[in-house]
Amino acid sequence: MELFWEYAKAFLVGGVICAIGQVLIDYTKLTPARILVIYVVTGVILGGLGLYQPLVDWAGGGASIPLTGWGNTIAKGTREAVAEKGIFGALSGGLTGSAAGVAAAIFFGFLIAVAFKPKNKEE
Amino acid sequence: MATNIGQYTLRLDQSPSIIGSAAIGGKKEAEGPIGNMFDIVNYDAMFGQKSWELAESEMQHQAAQKVLDKCNLAPGDIQYLFAGDLLNQLVASHYGLRELGIPFFGLYGACSTMAESLILSAMLVEGGLAKKVMAITSSHFCSAERQFRFPLEYGGQRTPTSQWTATAAGACIVAECSQPPYVRAVTVGCIEDKDIKDLNNMGAAMAPAACTTIKRYFQDTLTGPDNYDLILTGDLGQVGSDLLIQLLQREGYDIKKKHADCGLILYDQRTQDVHAGGSGCGCAAAVLCSYIIPAIKEGKIKDMLFIATGALMSPVSVQQGQSIPCIAHLLHLSSTPNPKPQGGNL
Amino acid sequence: METVTNRAYAQMVKKASPPSKSARNIPLAFLIGGAICTLGHAFIKLYTSRGVPEETAFPAASVTLVFLSALFTGLNVYDKLAKYGGAGTLVPITGFANAITAPALEFKTEGYVMGLGAKMFIIAGPVIVYGIAAGVAYGIIIYLFRLY
Numbered sequence: 221m222e223l224f225w226e227y228a229k230a231f232l233v234g235g236v237i238c239a240i241g242q243v244l245i246d247y248t249k250l251t252p253a254r255i256l257v258i259y260v261v262t263g264v265i266l267g268g269l270g271l272y273q274p275l276v277d278w279a280g281g282g283a284s285i286p287l288t289g290w291g292n293t294i295a296k297g298t299r300e301a302v303a304e305k306g307i308f309g310a311l312s313g314g315l316t317g318s319a320a321g322v323a324a325a326i327f328f329g330f331l332i333a334v335a336f337k338p339k340n341k342e343e
Numbered sequence: 344m345a346t347n348i349g350q351y352t353l354r355l356d357q358s359p360s361i362i363g364s365a366a367i368g369g370k371k372e373a374e375g376p377i378g379n380m381f382d383i384v385n386y387d388a389m390f391g392q393k394s395w396e397l398a399e400s401e402m403q404h405q406a407a408q409k410v411l412d413k414c415n416l417a418p419g420d421i422q423y424l425f426a427g428d429l430l431n432q433l434v435a436s437h438y439g440l441r442e443l444g445i446p447f448f449g450l451y452g453a454c455s456t457m458a459e460s461l462i463l464s465a466m467l468v469e470g471g472l473a474k475k476v477m478a479i480t481s482s483h484f485c486s487a488e489r490q491f492r493f494p495l496e497y498g499g500q501r502t503p504t505s506q507w508t509a510t511a512a513g514a515c516i517v518a519e520c521s522q523p524p525y526v527r528a529v530t531v532g533c534i535e536d537k538d539i540k541d542l543n544n545m546g547a548a549m550a551p552a553a554c555t556t557i558k559r560y561f562q563d564t565l566t567g568p569d570n571y572d573l574i575l576t577g578d579l580g581q582v583g584s585d586l587l588i589q590l591l592q593r594e595g596y597d598i599k600k601k602h603a604d605c606g607l608i609l610y611d612q613r614t615q616d617v618h619a620g621g622s623g624c625g626c627a628a629a630v631l632c633s634y635i636i637p638a639i640k641e642g643k644i645k646d647m648l649f650i651a652t653g654a655l656m657s658p659v660s661v662q663q664g665q666s667i668p669c670i671a672h673l674l675h676l677s678s679t680p681n682p683k684p685q686g687g688n689l
Numbered sequence: 690m691e692t693v694t695n696r697a698y699a700q701m702v703k704k705a706s707p708p709s710k711s712a713r714n715i716p717l718a719f720l721i722g723g724a725i726c727t728l729g730h731a732f733i734k735l736y737t738s739r740g741v742p743e744e745t746a747f748p749a750a751s752v753t754l755v756f757l758s759a760l761f762t763g764l765n766v767y768d769k770l771a772k773y774g775g776a777g778t779l780v781p782i783t784g785f786a787n788a789i790t791a792p793a794l795e796f797k798t799e800g801y802v803m804g805l806g807a808k809m810f811i812i813a814g815p816v817i818v819y820g821i822a823a824g825v826a827y828g829i830i831i832y833l834f835r836l837y
Contacts, residue, residue, distance in 0.1 A: 226728055232344055234726025234781070235719040241776030242718035245500065245707040249541075252779055253812055256788075257819045259780060264823040268831070269708050276747075281730025285754065285781045287816070293748070302828050303837040310828025314759075314821050321731040321782060322817065324752040325789045327810070328759040333793035333805050336763035338495045340370070340388035340485055394798040494795030496762045497812065498771025498778050498787045500714070503707040538695040539702065547702040553695070585705045640818060 233264065233275065233282030256287055263291015268299070293317045345469050349563020351530050351556075352482030358525040358680035359468040361461075362475075362518045365409035366633035367402045368625075369484070369510030375511075375610045380633040381384050381511075382409050388510060395485035396430060399512075400482070402625075403428070403481045406514035407443060410477070414516055418443040421516065422473035425460035427451055428624055430480050430490060435481055445477065453653030454549075454578050455482040455532070457513060457628040458672035461649075464517040465526040465674070474519060482623030483510035491507055491542075491658055505545040506580045506622035509609055513628025520680055524639035528675040530560040534655065536668040543663050546583025546606075546619055549652035552669040553579060554590040557650060560673050561596055568598045572644050575635065576671075577627030577651035578606035580620030605630035627651045645676045714775050721770070721779030729754050729781070751782050758786035763794060788813040 244255050266272040272292040276283040283289055297317020301309030316324070346354045358600040365382045373384035381404055385391075388400040388403075403426065413420065424443065426436035427450035436449055452459040460478035467473040487497055493499055517526065535555055539548040554578055561567055568574060579587055584604045591598050605627045606620030631649060638644045652671040661667075693701070732750035737743055760769040767787050771778040778784055789809050796808035810817070831837045 224754045227730060230730035231727045234729075235723025235777075238722025238726075238777045238780045239715050239719040241722075241780040242711075242715045244777075245709045245776055246714055246743065252784075253788075253815050255776070256779070256784065256813070260816050260820040261823045263713040264820065264827055268827045281728075281750060282726045283730035283732050284733075285726040286722075287780055287782065287785060290751075290782065290785075290801045290818060291823070292822055295827055296826045298828040299831060299837050302832050303715045307829070307832050310825050310832055313828060314824025318748075318820075320748040321751045321755060321785075324755040325759070325813070329786065329789040329793045329809060330805070332759040332763035332790050333797055333809075334795060334801075336765075338485075338795045338797075339765045341495060341768065363723065387791065493812070494791040496764075496768055496787070497791040498768045498774070498784070500772060500775045502709060537693075537698045539699075544702065544706055551698065559775055582702075584708050587702060589701060589705070590693065667725055 229279045231283035233279035234285060237283070237286045237288060259287040260291045263288035264295045267292030267295030290318055290321060346654035349559070351559040352528055352563035353466070353530070354528045354646065354654070354681065355465055355526055357469050358527055359465045359517050360519065360521045361515050361524045361526065361636055362522060363410050363414035364513065364632035364636040365406050365413060366404045366629045367512040368629055369408070371507070371615060372509060372511050372629060373607060375615060377608060377630065377634045381629065382633070387619060395483055395489065396434055396642065399428060399430065399435035399483035402412065402441030402483065402512040403436055403479055405430060406440070406479055406481070406512040407440060407477065408514055410514040416459045416475070416516070418445050421445045421475050421477045423464070423476045425450055425463050425476065426479040427456040427460060429453060429487050429685070435483070435486070436479070440479070440642040441453060443565045448529045450625050451634070452670060452672070453655055454624050454627060455651040455670050455672050456624045456651030457577065457631060458651035458674055461515060461517065461526070461560060461674055462529045462531060462672055464515070464626050465529060468517050468519060476517045477514060478517065479514040480624040480628045482508055482510070482625035484508045484510045487623060500544045501549050501618055504582050504619050504666065506545060506606060506619050507610065507617035509621045509626040509629060511623070511625030511629035513625065513632035515632060520667060521651050522640070523642070524636055524676045525678070526674055527677050527681050528560070528564065530556055530563070530673040532556040532671040533566045533674070534668045534670050536666055538666045540666050542656070542667070544582060545622060545667070546580040547586055548654050548667040549669040549671065550579055550583045550586035552671040553587050553650050553652050554594070556671040556673050557591060557598070557648070558594050558596065560648065566662050568596055568601045571601055571646045571648055573603060573647040574601045575647060576604045577600070578620065578622040579604050579652060580606045581612065582619050607636070629636065639676055642678050644678065646675070647682040649674045649676055717773050718775045718777040718805060720777065721774035725754070725777065725781045725783055754782050755786040757792040758783040762787050762790040785813055785816060
């Protein structure tokens, strides 16, 4: 039961964060790229204010998987790096925190692009 | 020799003929309502080539070859070739037609290119400057998407007003008056801009241009919708067509009963998921060359207006926040030629 | 055209243009987005159960979803899911991965360096730019105001 509730929280929070994005797509002229930028920057701001981590602690994947989660990771990494290294940490912390995700996207993107061919939309 | 009537319309008194046409299509087009009327269809969107751009070139090449075959002509019999497409620097046309060795004019009219090329071809023949002129245009869904919108595998949602760029090509040969369809009059459009900025709603951007050109033609010729069996627009789609009918009604012309749109003929809106309909140079070209021209030839359509519209923006201009200027070109196609002038000094 | 002003025409356009099917889109975005995040959560649980510390399991789950996203993009399946998922596929890290893989795949015809390599970031680039920029700005602020 405990496990079910944990997954339900992830589903709920993740779903709501995505639904907000859909509202933006349907009701504003914002393009997908701009919406993603808004999400990641919002994540940095909320993470910086300490408001996002509690959500991650509560909903796990539901908060860490959306792009706001990545913004939060950037903020967290920056905060730790500044505490350790002073001003230089402002530069090194963000990327370090999110390095795995970015490197994965680049590397797997590259691999898949090499291995496959683009196909016409079969619709 | 042609007569200027009114301010914008040219009556082609010699009534040049479209002596042949050919249409090439892809899978979605073959599965559409007029799929069986295409001369050539290829379910492989690559048309056996290495890139989408080369595929589109191949389509133009096949269209040119097919229309020549159908008319029993060789490239050397054609004096001039007008061709265009949507790609940067018209590469589909240039690479596809380079082997033909025909004196060449490249045109960019976006989706109005079929009408633009036909008008110029007819003008040359009318003026006695050429005996046979070819007009070709094409579009390809994949090459257009990667240039104007997103890579094919990108997971985006299309809005309800968006249209589907056709993978199609059409070619015509215009020659001296001999058989239907005859080109009886042409109205060249002006660039119109009503400040529409939504790249996903091209129909709305282009409708005003179509309205202006059609209105001018009616005013110049002192005719109205009742004089024609069909008023066919290129790719206004569902939204653009609705707007065109409204705009013309305000001008006192009700075209509702006579109007059709190639974007809504090429695909079945209900089953083929094309949202507001088809678009692209190839859309109007394919419908005209596969279905309409034979229908006029057989007398099923007696008099019609063909209006192809084009949206003249670029990805850069859109990103810079500019609006979408558009243009519409009109031809009066008929199963009978213009009446010969009485007496006179010819 | 003299008779209809631009503003009047804009009104006509609005009336004639069908709106997005939000009644279908928003619930679908909720469901598919929720499902993807739940899948990510399942990976977190899987990794922690194998002894991976939590602070590594979280990014590892994201990396797993990035891989799956790239794979489905290559298999020509991702865009079909995204058609219905909308923001549900865009907002999770899957959207970012697809935005990198799709152009890399598409522009391979222009070569591995200028095509695949350069164009990989044409959609996702801004996310990296503004995400990093926001992070650096944040770092400078907390350093100056000693908020760390």
